[in-house]
Structures are given as C-alpha cells and as structure tokens.
Amino acid sequence: xxxVKILNKENTILNKFLAxxxxxxxxxxxxxxxxxxxxxxxxxxxxxxxxLNYKTRMVETPLGIAAxxxxxxxxxxxxxxxxxxxxHQGFLNYFDDAxxxxxxAYRKSRPDGSFIVDVEYVSxxxxxxxxxxxxxxxxxxGTSLMLVYDALIRRAGEPDHTHFAAAFASEGVDYVLKxxxxxxxxxxxxxxxxxxxxxxxxxxxxxxxxxxxxGVKL
Numbered sequence: 001x002x003x004v005k006i007l008n009k010e011n012t013i014l015n016k017f018l019a020x021x022x023x024x025x026x027x028x029x030x031x032x033x034x035x036x037x038x039x040x041x042x043x044x045x046x047x048x049x050x051x052l053n054y055k056t057r058m059v060e061t062p063l064g065i066a067a068x069x070x071x072x073x074x075x076x077x078x079x080x081x082x083x084x085x086x087x088h089q090g091f092l093n094y095f096d097d098a099x100x101x102x103x104x105a106y107r108k109s110r111p112d113g114s115f116i117v118d119v120e121y122v123s124x125x126x127x128x129x130x131x132x133x134x135x136x137x138x139x140x141x142g143t144s145l146m147l148v149y150d151a152l153i154r155r156a157g158e159p160d161h162t163h164f165a166a167a168f169a170s171e172g173v174d175y176v177l178k179x180x181x182x183x184x185x186x187x188x189x190x191x192x193x194x195x196x197x198x199x200x201x202x203x204x205x206x207x208x209x210x211x212x213x214x215g216v217k218l
Contacts, residue, residue, distance in 0.1 A: 003182040004173060007047060008191045014043050018191055021167070021206050033212045034086040037137060040167050040190050041090020045133075048163050048188060049094065052131060073131040076159070078124055080105050080136050080148055083210035087137045087167060095133070099125040101156070103148045119151045128157030137209045139166035139189065140200045142175030149180075163188060167209075170195065170202045 007014055017036040020026055027033065055072040058065050078101030079088035092098065101124025132152070136145050145164065153159075162185045164176060169189040176187050195203040211217060 003177060003180075003186055005047065005186065005188045006192055007044065007189070012043075014040065014190060017043075018167075021212075022204065024207075027207065027212055030213060030215065037086040037167060037209070037213065038090040038093070041087045041135065041165075042093055043090075044165050044188055044190065045091045045094035048133065048165070048186075051163075051186065073160075074129070075099070075131050075133060076101055076125060076127055077133045077135065078103065078148075078152060079134070080144065081121075082214060083137050083208075084135055086213055087135050087165075091133060091135055091165070098133075099130075101125065101127075101152060103151060105144050105148055119147050122151050122155045124152055124156045126156050127152060127159040129160050132159035132162045133165060134162060135165040137167040138202060138205070139164075139169035139172035139176070140196055140202050142172030142179075145172065145176065146179050159184075161185070165189075167191070168193060168202050168205055170205075 008018060017039045021033060021036050049071065052071050052073045054069040056067050057070050059068050075095050075098040077088060077091045077095060077098050079085065081102055081104045092100070103119060104121035105119045134145070134149060134152070139145060149162070164185065164187045166188070167190045169192045173187065173189065173192060193202050193205055197203055201207070206212065
C-alpha cells in the first residue's frame with residue numbers, strides 16, 4: 001500500500017494555487033493566501049474522498065428513484081491552531097457534516113536555538129472507530145504533527161484510519177512514515193520540498209503560513 005500521495009506530481013489547477021502561495025510578490029495579500037490554502041484543502045478533500053467507504057442510498061426524485069453512493073465513514077477533521085484554520089475550512093467545505101477537532105501546539109525555543117513542541121489544548125469529539133483527517137499546512141520536521149496525533153488519540157480514542165494532510169512538506173514525510181502504521185494511516189501532500197533551514201522552515205516553501213494568513217505574531 002502506497003502510504004504517501006503527492007498531488008502536484010500531476011499537472012492540475014492545484015499548481016496555480018501553490019504558485020501563488022509561494023510567490024513573495026503576492027504575500028501582502030493575506031485574503032488571497034487564505035483562500036488559496038482553502039482551495040488546496042478542498043482539492044485534497046476531494047482526493048481523500050475517493051479512498052473512503054461508501055454505501056448505497058435510494059433517493060426519491062420528482063420523477064423516480066435514484067441509487068446514489070454516499071460516504072459511510074464517520075469523519076473527524078482536526079487541525080493545529082492557528083495556521084491550520086484556512087486549510088481546515090477547505091476540508092470542511094466538502095466534508096460539511098464532519099465533526100471537528102482543534103489543537104493548540106507551539107514551539108518553545110531553547111537558548112541553543114533548538115526548540116521543543118508543547119501541546120497546550122485539545123478539543124475534539126470521539127475518534128474511536130472513525131476516520132480522522134488531521135490537517136497541517138506545513139509538515140516540516142513532523143514532530144509537531146506526531147505529538148498532536150498522539151494527544152488526540154490519548155484524549156479521544158483510536159481512529160479506524162487516519163489521513164494526514166499537508167499543503168507543503170519536507171523531511172517530515174520520512175518522520176511520519178517512521179512513526180505510523182501504514183495499514184492505518186495515509187499521508188497526503190500537495191507538494192514536497194527538499195530542504196529545511198536550521199530553524200525548521202521548509203525551503204523553498206512559502207515562509208510562515210500563520211503569519212501569511214493572519215499577520216505577523218509577536
């Protein structure tokens with residue numbers, strides 16, 4: 001089973017949105033950045049929907065009965081505040097009846113320039129037996145994502161399957177593969193870049209997704 005799906009390996013309209021998000025010439029337009037991140041979430045939600053379970057439902061139309069296939073999985077979308085909110089909204093636009101989870105996690109810097117990740121707040125519905133879509137726009141080292149994933153499971157139970165979703169990724173892809181079960185997890189990336197800076201920013205990447213979406217933090 002191929003656990004990693006990289007969407008920009010195929011040329012689609014997705015590339016236009018990714019290019020605008022990378023382009024520093026339009027980084028002063030936070031509304032466009034948020035909308036493009038939302039669009040990436042919508043496209044990824046559509047792709048993930050192909051891998052879910054379905055059941056047949058009979059729908060009465062004005063002229064007869066139609067058999068339609070509908071998602072049978074119970075979906076929970078979870079994200080890391082604050083950068084993940086526009087990405088999360090894109091998924092919620094398509095999985096509009098999904099439950100939601102939110103996690104606050106942030107970096108604590110050390111004197112030597114390294115950092116640790118502190119998970120401060122978790123709010124979610126039950127995950128037991130459900131399909132979890134854990135979205136994080138930037139998968140750099142993978143440390144934050146795995147800490148959040150573990151915190152969600154401790155709080156809300158074991159999901160039947162987890163789809164990790166990232167707009168931009170780098171070395172964190174290998175970290176996620178190393179720390180998850182490929183039979184129960186799938187990793188989706190819109191684009192994968194080659195490098196990380198010493199401060200764990202993806203290169204060429206886009207910069208700080210939270211700042212681009214909501215303004216520079218103190």
